[in-house]
Amino acid sequence: MSSVIAFEDRERRESRKLLVGLCIFLGVMLGFPVIVNLWYGFADASFENLTGSFIGLENYRDALSNPKMWQALGFSLRFALICTLFEVGIALVLVFILHPLLVTRPWLTAVLMLPMMVSPALMGVMYRLILNEFTGIVPVYLEMAGMAVNFLGRRSIYNTVVAIEVLQWTPFAFLILATARQTVAYEIEEAGAVDGATGWHAIFHIFLPLMRPAIVIVLFVRFIDSFRVFDHIYVLTGGGPGNLTTSISIYIYKLFFVQRTIGEAVAVSTLLLVMSLTLIVLAMRLVVRRN
């Protein structure tokens, strides 16, 4: 008996070796940036003087007292919230409308999935092409229909960057929720609850409650991704006009590369890291307790 346990212990010890590569890699690639961030956060480094010297909390004071940081944070939060709700809402509706078609023809999903494969940066440039006032296909047809909408104009630019995000990532929400809907239907069948699963009643009292974990995951993932948006906004507007479309990622980029205030950029990064970690821990607790 004891020899079996010893054998298993040996195996466990041996299996630890399999983690070594991954741990070393992550330790170096993630540990080093954290150390760099910690130092630069408390130092007055500049591009002329890359080491800098210790200045205490000044960078954090600068970061927190800069109203633009709060604006950027506000933009990211609002943007993430609006996009996530739209994506999940539209995806849910589509899941229930399209489900009967998809059951027998899975390739239809592939057609709806395509936008997810496109790099968001290139997607931004593509929208520049189709929304261009003079040659863009969308304004041209709208004009024929007697509507003049200027998508990239100052009044609509915010809605446009939201719409681009939503159009690109609703398919993602749709994919996961369709998979979840499929799983739920399968479980109901297993449980022998035949044919009770149609109509509004079933949607609200059977499917949605059972799909809740999947919905929570999608909300969480999409919120996180929209919150850190950079690519398509950078390509389309550069964060402008003014700083109307400056997300927190673009803000950090600008602080570092454009304003060249290394310390403040790093301080904002560190604050963001702490915030994200807190959010993740909270979300995990929530999900774990729910399930």
Add this chain to the structure above:
Amino acid sequence: MIVRRQSPLNILADSLRWVVFAVVALVVNLPVLSTILTSFKTDADINAYPPKWIFTPTLDHYRTVLTSPSVDYLHYVMNSIVIAVLGTIFAIVLTLPAAYAIARYKVGAKWLLPIITNLRALPLIIFAIPFYFMFQTVGLLDTRLGLALISCIINIPIALVLFVGFVQDLPRDFDDAAKIDGASMGQILRHVVVPLSRPVMLAVFILSFIYSWNEFLFGLILTTKSAVPVTVGATFFVTSRGIEWGPTAAAMTIGVLPPLILGLFAYPYMGKSMLAGGVKG
């Protein structure tokens, strides 16, 4: 299977569903579709009013892009391919053994797995600045290897989650049979786990290739000329030439085609793998 009677009402409902599908498919794919069409139009056709859907295609814009003296587009394509393939291979090599240990022996299941799956929830920009300095110090700025390492970090979560799921579903009998023959753990991995993991490896490969290919932020910050990936190179193309929509559209078509084609193969895996956690890089 529930067999539904084909009443007129059902037929109507089904045709409405088709209409919804068609509209959604068109709307979400309009930019890509329009870009691909534009890339084959002559300049006159691009500016035609109303827009043309039927036209005589031309390859001129592709010629312009691929022979442009100012933008070495083929080099960017090559960069993207090398970066994506390398980053993916690194991620697989690092995570498959770890996944085996985590799933079989519960080593690190409590701490390592959650840490890694939550990696992708962090805003990447946080790491951009330190990586810039770090790469500068060790000479990895503007190298394919440097960007491949970044790709690897981005892909580790998804690879690990998929491999852990795979090993959990793998019957233990295989390992035990090999153990009785006196195989070491490394041999079991090599001769049992790896051959059986081909389908899941393909899924990991396709997904992480797509994420690596589409990465923009680090490509923008960490490259100057040698390792510029397609996503960044295509944007050079737009601004340095003024607005020539034809060549720009051709450049973008080349830039999105590889992940698009892979995506058509990958869609069966995507729903499942994404439910397991980790999506876009």
Add this chain to the structure above:
Amino acid sequence: MLRSRILAGTAAAFAAALSASAAYADITILAWPGEPAESAFRKVLDLYNSTAGKENNSKASVIYFSQQGFKEKMLADVAAGSKEFDVMLTATYDVGLYAPFMTPIDDIVTPAVYDVISKNAIETQRYEGKVYGIPTDLSLHFLYYRKDLIEKLLTDDAWKAKYGEISEEILGTKMEPKKPDDWTWDDYIATALFFTKSLNSDSPTRYGTVLQMKNLLYNIMLWQGTAASYGGDWRDAAGNITIDSEAYRKGLAIYKTITDNEATPGDSNTYEYGEANSVFGAGQAAFMVQWNAAVPEFNDPKKYPEVVGKLGLTHEPAGTLGPKTHFHSLGLGINKNSEKQDEAKKFLAWLATAEPMKLYAKEGGSPPLAEKPMAEVAADRPEMLLMGEHAAKYGFVMNGGTSSKALAIYTNQAENFTGYWTGATELDPALKNVVDYMTKAFAK
């Protein structure tokens, strides 16, 4: 065991692919993107590689980034010690910022160079007594207009009447059309309104003018001739920030009026150099203030057939101090970290001779030539004489505009002023933000 052989083959292929990213030219030049100068510069390099370069056993190649983020990227790279390029861009407005990362080149600025390049232009590349760049392009602004349309406006009675009507209705005074040479900024606004279809259904163009209001520092340089022509400046002689002035308010109001009346395309807030050229070149706008670099583009029948042969050029409209234009030179200097200092110097010395400079001018670049070579290329590039004349008569540099802080200040102004034009921020806070920022920047 086929598999292991395949693996070995793949590994070898990767090793090759990784090493293929090594430099594929002897010296690398990082230059400013944008046509037509880009193609012109390439022809100059071809000349070098087939003549002097061959003798020096060196080959030059050029790289570009996109205009957006160009300076940010380049500065971060040189500051971090990058050796990716040997020859790099310099500019009047940030030579002070680059200087620590560059090698001075006074030893190659011989008297012979002054026979090729105008002395003033070389002075614009000097910082704390040392020259850092060979100037390759003079940059200032022209008013580009459609001769055919303006001609008709000056002669057609119905159009004249309409012009009076629109200006009275929107600007409150009944105005008469004038020749572009005699425009004040008020004429500029009135004419922009007249040529806007939504205000005047007879207008042959959709918009009067096209403004570049992307959140980008160069767009501020393009705009600031308005403020300067009313006496606006960054600082007074005592060093006080003078941004919150009547002149600046007037200049900002000009863009605001045009934007609010939609006399510029609605998505101008995403426009820079290239987009503005597309709009004017497609015949969608009657005139614009634009960098001089675009002139050869509009004389190219393949590119903009709508405009060829109809292009009029003059100085920017006048304020109370007459017309003004921002001007600066772009040049090429040496990256201090480059390991090919000698080779780079040889290239620059060659570049500062008559043959390459004249070739560059002929092919569409805008080099600040000295009198003699200028006379020789004037037939090909008539507007180059105009440039020299305008720079001398109307050119200005803001007080503090060449300091090491200039780039960041322009960037800050871009953010605040584009915000004001597009209605994202109010005028007073926008000015206050800029003043605060500049006060802090100059204090450091």
